[in-house]
Amino acid sequence: MKVFHGIAELRAALKVLRQEGKSVGLVPTMGALHPGHLSLLSQSVAQNDVSVASIFVNPIQFNNPEDLEKYPRREEEDLEQLRLGGCDFVFMPTPEEMYRDKSSQLNMSFGHLEKVLEGAFRPGHFSGVGVVVSKLFNIVQPDRAYFGQKDLQQLAVIKKLTFDLNFPVEIVAVPIMRETNGLAMSSRNLRLTPQERDVAAQLYQSMEQLKANVLEGQSITEAIRGAVDRLKDLDNVELEYMEAVESDTMRQVTALDAGCDVSLCAAAYVSGVRIIDNLYLTS
Known part of the structure; x- marks a missing residue:
């Protein structure tokens, strides 16, 4: 090399x-x-x-x-x-x-x-x-x-x-690689303690629950509202955004349309460290 x-x-x-x-x-x-x-x-x-x-x-x-x-x-x-x-x-x-x-x-x-x-x-x-x-x-x-x-x-x-x-x-x-708790691997994770990483992983866990709720018939708007409410209850977590968007254009979507790839995107500060994540809703 x-x-x-x-x-x-x-x-x-x-x-x-x-x-x-x-x-x-x-x-x-x-x-x-x-x-x-x-x-x-x-x-x-x-x-x-x-x-x-x-x-x-x-x-x-x-x-x-x-x-x-x-x-x-x-x-x-x-x-x-x-x-x-x-x-x-x-x-x-x-x-x-x-x-x-x-x-x-x-x-x-x-x-x-x-x-x-x-x-x-x-x-x-x-x-x-x-x-x-x-x-x-x-x-x-x-x-x-x-x-x-x-x-x-x-x-x-x-x-x-x-x-x-x-x-x-x-x-x-x-594809994204994740730690055992689901947290997306990132260089910034080095700035988090093991306990803070577990807290940060709840961003992904909330998105997984959100996805399950939408695929079971809940509206995207309601599912996002529920995920945001759950994250608000966590200490040292400050959510910046959580949205469903077209995967290629990042345009916000509120309903699933046939033939459209949709992703959930989110960003939050955990103990002052900014983390981002996403999850394909349909692809």
Whole structure:
């Protein structure tokens, strides 16, 4: 496994492999890796000749400076996990390498996708995601790129980005991996105690009950209201949103329609740590 910090060096190494006809898979990460990340890498290794993982805590997708400062960083452990997982190249740039002109920052707009759910609560977040993913696609020029379904709205943004900008990249969505209590695996979980993780898992448990209620005939509106009421009774939990949406557009839905993929999406603060989750209602 080779580690690259510079764009030019990584491009040069990949150019040689591409000239040999080798396929390239990209696994973008912000580090603090967990089994969910490694499941992305596993798919890339299975489907490509060369797998590239990036570790870059992207500053321009954080609208909260404190969240950026507290984001977990475990470079040595991450590199060892990637090596054991069969990664070929690791790209670990500095912010200065990725953003050479701090005086002028590129912005992207994703229309409705950036005005609801995560977009509404984290203004500018998806612009930052779009910029860094575009840069990574341009630098690595992968045949396939792997993203987790835990960030369902981000996945929708990246699919739109890829389509609108004509990137010749296949976007591969990988299912959520969960801890034994149901909590979606996330780097931010490292900031929670075991007891707090059990509390956080009740977000998913509430969504599972919500799904069961809807499939049994309860209206989506009533089922969400019941789930929200249950979460209000928990200490140290502050729910931001819980909605049923079209899985690809994030447009709110209030009834199940044939042929429409619907997901439940939610976000909450648990002891000051923000967690997100989603669950397919119909697919």
